[in-house]
Amino acid sequence: MPFLFAGENIYEDESMKKFSKWRNLAAFTIFLSVLTIGFLIFKQQYLSALVVAVLVVLLMVSFYGFWRSLHRYGLQTEVDISRVLGRDAKEALDFGNIGILTYDSDYVVTWQSPYFEQNGMHLVNQKLASWMEETKTLFSDEVDTVTGKYEDRVYEITRKADAQILYVKDITELYNLRAANNRNEIVVGILELDNYREYQNYEGEELLAKINMHLRGPLVVWAKKNGMLIKKLSSDRFFVVLNKQIFDDIKAKNFSILQEIKDRATDLDVSITLSMAFAYGTDDFVELDDMVNQLIELAQSRGGDQAVIRSANGTVQYIGGNSEISSTRSKVRVRVMARTIEEAILQSNEIYIAGHIMTDFDCMGAALSMSSWAQALNKKAYIVLRDVARDAQLQDTMDHYRESLRERHHFLTPDQALERFNKDKDLLLMVDHGIPSISSCKEIIPLANRIVVIDHHRRGDSFVKHAMLTYVESTASSACELIVELLQNVSSHVPIFQSEATIMYLGILVDTNRFQMHTDARTFEAAGMLCVWGANSTVAERSLREDFTRFTLRNTLVQLAKPYKEDFLIVCYEDGPIDKTILAQTSEALLKVKGCKASFTIARADKDGFPTAVSARSDGTYNVQKVMEKLQGGGHFSAAAAESSNMTPKELKKALLAAIDQEEMV
Numbered sequence: 001m002p003f004l005f006a007g008e009n010i011y012e013d014e015s016m017k018k019f020s021k022w023r024n025l026a027a028f029t030i031f032l033s034v035l036t037i038g039f040l041i042f043k044q045q046y047l048s049a050l051v052v053a054v055l056v057v058l059l060m061v062s063f064y065g066f067w068r069s070l071h072r073y074g075l076q077t078e079v080d081i082s083r084v085l086g087r088d089a090k091e092a093l094d095f096g097n098i099g100i101l102t103y104d105s106d107y108v109v110t111w112q113s114p115y116f117e118q119n120g121m122h123l124v125n126q127k128l129a130s131w132m133e134e135t136k137t138l139f140s141d142e143v144d145t146v147t148g149k150y151e152d153r154v155y156e157i158t159r160k161a162d163a164q165i166l167y168v169k170d171i172t173e174l175y176n177l178r179a180a181n182n183r184n185e186i187v188v189g190i191l192e193l194d195n196y197r198e199y200q201n202y203e204g205e206e207l208l209a210k211i212n213m214h215l216r217g218p219l220v221v222w223a224k225k226n227g228m229l230i231k232k233l234s235s236d237r238f239f240v241v242l243n244k245q246i247f248d249d250i251k252a253k254n255f256s257i258l259q260e261i262k263d264r265a266t267d268l269d270v271s272i273t274l275s276m277a278f279a280y281g282t283d284d285f286v287e288l289d290d291m292v293n294q295l296i297e298l299a300q301s302r303g304g305d306q307a308v309i310r311s312a313n314g315t316v317q318y319i320g321g322n323s324e325i326s327s328t329r330s331k332v333r334v335r336v337m338a339r340t341i342e343e344a345i346l347q348s349n350e351i352y353i354a355g356h357i358m359t360d361f362d363c364m365g366a367a368l369s370m371s372s373w374a375q376a377l378n379k380k381a382y383i384v385l386r387d388v389a390r391d392a393q394l395q396d397t398m399d400h401y402r403e404s405l406r407e408r409h410h411f412l413t414p415d416q417a418l419e420r421f422n423k424d425k426d427l428l429l430m431v432d433h434g435i436p437s438i439s440s441c442k443e444i445i446p447l448a449n450r451i452v453v454i455d456h457h458r459r460g461d462s463f464v465k466h467a468m469l470t471y472v473e474s475t476a477s478s479a480c481e482l483i484v485e486l487l488q489n490v491s492s493h494v495p496i497f498q499s500e501a502t503i504m505y506l507g508i509l510v511d512t513n514r515f516q517m518h519t520d521a522r523t524f525e526a527a528g529m530l531c532v533w534g535a536n537s538t539v540a541e542r543s544l545r546e547d548f549t550r551f552t553l554r555n556t557l558v559q560l561a562k563p564y565k566e567d568f569l570i571v572c573y574e575d576g577p578i579d580k581t582i583l584a585q586t587s588e589a590l591l592k593v594k595g596c597k598a599s600f601t602i603a604r605a606d607k608d609g610f611p612t613a614v615s616a617r618s619d620g621t622y623n624v625q626k627v628m629e630k631l632q633g634g635g636h637f638s639a640a641a642a643e644s645s646n647m648t649p650k651e652l653k654k655a656l657l658a659a660i661d662q663e664e665m666v
């Protein structure tokens with residue numbers, strides 16, 4: 001009977017529901033009593049009716065009073081904790097500031113220890129979840145401890161297994177300290193504007209002022225706005241110190257400054273991007289310094305335009321770099337590079353051009369064109385490739401163009417070059433390689449103070465350390481492709497004749513395996529340009545023909561191929577010696593066989609003492625580098641080699657099979 005309890009909202013109280021049948025019985029009794037009174041009045045027995053009415057009212061009042069006090073004081077059974085646990089336990093709980101709750105199967109609190117009362121919480125008859133949302137996970141997930149907030153305080157709540165008891169502890173101070181500690185953790189960083197120096201050296205004051213205003217300025221403002229300490233290390237590098245909270249903020253925004261700088265650079269039509277490195281996770285400042293320096297190098301070597309971050313005990317993370325990898329070779333960068341190299345040539349006395357040993361078309365083409373460029377700038381240029389081992393087909397082509405090449409270029413042996421070279425005034429130009437050990441000028445490199453590298457191979461550990469300028473673009477097919485682009489961006493006219501153009505064209509042709517590998521639109525553009533400059537494709541095709549002996553020798557080797565484990569083809573040739581180019585060509589030829597993932601050709605090589613060599617090639621799905629490393633060799637994922645001075649071809653084959661098996665076990 002709702003009217004009985006008008007103004008009371010006890011219906012809303014869940015825990016009272018279980019008593020509602022008694023309330024309904026009371027209401028039914030009252031209803032019967034009213035009927036009885038009505039009947040007595042009808043029988044004109046007024047006195048009895050009055051007595052019954054008074055009794056009913058009394059009953060009603062006493063029931064209502066009982067109901068209210070039951071509601072108000074709830075079902076709490078006032079149990080002193082010391083009676084349950086003993087005095088010592090109570091004191092221990094008080095000392096540890098720990099509260100205890102019990103709850104029923106509906107997750108309603110049935111009892112609370114005095115701790116809660118002392119802290120202003122009245123939880124009895126309340127649902128646990130309405131007190132603290134986080135307790136739900138205690139029961140739904142298999143966790144025993146949760147942390148939750150209630151009115152500015154943080155509590156840790158532990159569930160006792162197999163009993164409906166919770167231990168509650170106020171950890172607000174600890175929580176705040178921990179959070180503050182995390183926020184205040186030191187993060188150090190380096191910000192670097194990629195390519196900035198090139199603009200600084202070779203562009204006018206006007207553009208540089210614009211770059212400073214629109215790129216460098218906003219970068220400093222961004223750092224300061226985010227509360228970092230920023231100090232200039234050099235014109236293009238900044239050192240920043242920040243805390244973890246600031247770091248997390250800028251990381252959450254995905255280092256938006258990267259995009260901002262890039263957009264602004266696009267507006268200015270300059271190819272400047274931002275590289276960032278951040279290190280944290282240790283309070284050892286020396287370690288942080290080392291880490292951040294390595295990270296910025298990493299960002300640079302990956303093409304810039306990205307943030308590289310690492311926690312002391314974590315792995316390196318890369319963020320950004322949304323632009324395609326090739327974007328580092330923007331047309332603007334090519335133009336800037338062309339000017340930079342031109343400047344380096346002009347500021348030098350004589351120019352020495354180094355290639356790699358076992359000189360190929362690409363290397364020679366690059367050397368010849370650089371020689372033409374330097375001479376166009378009125379410099380004496382020497383190609384240090386005389387008496388350096390070279391590819392047989394290259395030799396034939398050089399012989400074909402002997403007269404015209406001799407007229408325009410000066411060749412020196414490495415010894416002659418070493419004698420003449422002035423380490424402070426002369427420039428050493430390394431083309432198609434960046435590794436001193438394979439250079440035709442490996443004796444000059446340690447002395448030279450002015451070194452420029454133009455290469456298309458991936459930069460490795462053994463890369464020359466003290467180069468003044470490096471133009472290494474692994475996205476380019478060949479050194480000749482890079483140089484064709486550079487030559488289109490120089491101010492002076494560089495004469496390129498048929499002989500140079502044809503050899504450069506052959507360089508692209510061989511390095512791309514006839515436009516089958518590493519070829520993109522810019523490769524074709526470069527090849528097209530070379531045709532415009534007079535490259536003779538008939539001579540080029542003829543140059544790539546083999547002589548009969550080599551042709552039959554290679555076919556003999558191919559016929560010796562034996563399959564191994566379905567995926568591999570292996571050639572083992574007992575006689576010899578055989579030139580390593582043929583070994584490589586044999587392996588390459590075998591890759592044309594359907595289903596062949598990797599091929600290996602073993603024979604005695606044409607070296608003193610005839611060491612045994614193996615040349616490995618893969619179709620790109622199998623790592624031959626790893627296999628060759630097991631044989632103390634090396635190379636790349638899809639092209640590698642190894643040698644042995646004490647094994648016969650048969651023994652080397654056995655070692656190779658073992659290496660393949662071992663690789664498969666992993």
Ligand SMILES: [Mn+2]
Nearest residue numbers: 362432479511
């Ligand atoms: Mn090359």
